[in-house]
Amino acid sequence: MRGLVTPNKITVLRMLVAGAAVGMYAAGSHRNAVAFGICALAFTICAVGLDGVDGYLARRLRMTSALGAQLDILGDRVIENLFFIYFAASGQISVLVPVVFFVRGVLTDFLRGIAASRGPVGGDSGAGEFQRNWMLVETWSARIVASRFSRGAYATLKCVCFCALGVEWIARRAKISVVAPWSNAIHVAVSGIVFVTMAFCVFRALPVFWEGFRDFRAAECLDANADVRVQPGAVAVAARVVAGAR
Numbered sequence: 162m163r164g165l166v167t168p169n170k171i172t173v174l175r176m177l178v179a180g181a182a183v184g185m186y187a188a189g190s191h192r193n194a195v196a197f198g199i200c201a202l203a204f205t206i207c208a209v210g211l212d213g214v215d216g217y218l219a220r221r222l223r224m225t226s227a228l229g230a231q232l233d234i235l236g237d238r239v240i241e242n243l244f245f246i247y248f249a250a251s252g253q254i255s256v257l258v259p260v261v262f263f264v265r266g267v268l269t270d271f272l273r274g275i276a277a278s279r280g281p282v283g284g285d286s287g288a289g290e291f292q293r294n295w296m297l298v299e300t301w302s303a304r305i306v307a308s309r310f311s312r313g314a315y316a317t318l319k320c321v322c323f324c325a326l327g328v329e330w331i332a333r334r335a336k337i338s339v340v341a342p343w344s345n346a347i348h349v350a351v352s353g354i355v356f357v358t359m360a361f362c363v364f365r366a367l368p369v370f371w372e373g374f375r376d377f378r379a380a381e382c383l384d385a386n387a388d389v390r391v392q393p394g395a396v397a398v399a400a401r402v403v404a405g406a407r
Contacts, residue, residue: 272373302368
């Protein structure tokens with residue numbers, strides 16, 4: 162059982178399920194929109210739900226690892242971009258929505274990589290808390306980004322957002338006379354949900370930007386100091402080469 166079902170396999174599975182959901186939306190654009198749309202909604206809920214399953218299994222089976230953490234982040238990025246790019250391409254949302262999520266993801270992952278290379282401030286004794294807090298040092302940053310409430314609220318918002326977009330997708334293509342008069346109201350409500358989800362996404366990234374750019378400047382200073390320390394030796398070697406040439 163331990164080798165058959167692993168957190169990393171669940172993470173890969175949820176990416177495949179999300180891809181299948183988007184594929185069903187694409188297939189439903191040509192025929193049986195309601196049937197394909199309902200199946201896509203079910204797959205969407207399943208993909209988001211599996212996000213909690215892989216973390217639970219990792220803790221339950223004591224299989225947490227750096228690779229698993231990175232794979233989990235990759236899964237989040239893939240699923241977000243799959244849905245938002247598709248719905249932007251279908252004309253339901255602005256193209257700025259997937260752009261914001263993509264840029265936010267790239268920047269936060271880059272800055273977390275710098276923090277990971279720096280390591281915990283307290284040395285090995287603080288490594289566990291450092292990993293649990295997503296490589297954030299300050300308490301307020303960890304609460305905004307890594308607390309259970311924050312992660313749960315963000316996962317719930319994304320699930321509601323993807324499902325709302327799916328419901329609007331079905332309503333647009335089902336051509337049901339009862340729904341037609343409410344199409345504008347549905348679009349406004351769904352757009353509001355998308356905006357709130359995007360705003361919360363950016364809000365959770367602010368502590369990462371705050372600490373990450375500080376780490377980035379510190380890393381630049383270290384590189385500059387390393388270059389300065391190397392220069393005297395390099396100058397001496399160059400002098401010997403010139404003297405030998407003479």
